[in-house]
Amino acid sequence: MLVDLRTCIGCHACSVACKAEFDVPLSVFRDTVKYAEEGVYPAVTRHFLPVLCNHCEDAPCLSACPTGAIGRLPGGEVVIHDGDCNVNRFCQAACPYGAIYIDPYAKVAQKCTFCDHRTAEGRQPACVEACPTRCRIFGDLDDPASEIAAKVKANTTTVWKPEAGTRPRVLYIDPRGGLRLIADGGVQGAASHELAGDHRTSDGEYLPSAIPRSTP
């Protein structure tokens, strides 16, 4: 996947589409948009940074999983097979992108799948389809005739946290260097970062009217 940060407007259509596609619970994310501000008034910039699982070629989660629940599909997507997950959370601890969460209802680790159920039918991932500015392009980088290959060839691309050495397959066009501002961040936010008004009961159940505020 290629994300062109020049055209992202931070509307969260991708986040909402992903939530709807997979019924992702409150407070956790498969796909979201981080905001990062830079500079001092009046020279201030706000970056919109869509983040998701990077489906790394050297995926730390894949080599960490002791039960073999995490595998790679023929197209390169790294996916979690729910039935084999024993919730040891090593994948979460190993992923430098914080892309994996434990579903509080299903009690298994989950993350972005690049919508493999949709792409298998020739459709686009939900986030790509929902993006109003077409800042996300999904396709086969090895196919020189594909739109993504052409755009990658025509632009300088980078990845999130290159120092992690995971060879991510989510590429970014980031001429303003926004990704370095979230070098310490993850797809999931820390619950302790949330504002007053916890949206869970003491039993850990989510309140119906809850609105997570940890991430925009």
Next chain:
Amino acid sequence: MNPPLPEPPWGVTIAVYLVLTGAASGVALCLPFAIPDDPGQRTAIELRAARLSLALFAATFAILLADLGRPMRFWMMAGAYNAASPMSAGVRLLVVEAFVTAVFWWLLRRRAGAIEGGDLTLAPGATTGLFAVLPRLLWVLGALLALYPAWLLSRVWMAPLSKGFTSYAAFMGSALSLGVAMLATRWPARRGRLAWIASAGSVLVISHAVALGLRGELRAALILAVCGALPWLARLRPGATLAVSLVSGVVVRAFLFLGSMT
């Protein structure tokens, strides 16, 4: 406005697990140095050590099961194998070490019974061979079990103090401290020798503290150095070896896991 890291997926339960595995591996590592010269006492002491190890393994499995939530989840981990996963290797080490300890305990019980009946010599054969092999096997497995948390934590972002080759030394050193603490009360006659082992553990922990300090994480290095040096200081008063080694081993292992440089 940088978004913060997600909350660490592992917490105190896993810290306790690491301390318990350190204690179990420490017993296996330190036992050969605690056995008295008198062959008559050897079986009794090995039997007590095997019982202690089994109790530690039982507690370790209980903590693991409590963390995973259901026993079936543990068997999912034991039934599959991923050669690249430190957790997969660690679970196997734990199961094999516990099993070998149980076999050794059973053999020792039989032997103790025979000694009580007046038979002070072992008949040649397979059992004699097992008595020669099993303690060595337990020592090797104990060493691997002492080191494996360093491999495990080198793969996670939430334990920055466990990075680098010297973290293996720190985990080995803390296992030795815990082993000394487990054995020192039961065999006071060997306290002097055990205290020297605790001192060796101190050197290993301090080597990691020095490595961290050289990289700039001075506060963490100081805490580790002070805690790691406690068993060496206790060597001056052997009576304090138990408490001080226990505190040192627990603090070092927990700090390597839970401590943060930020």
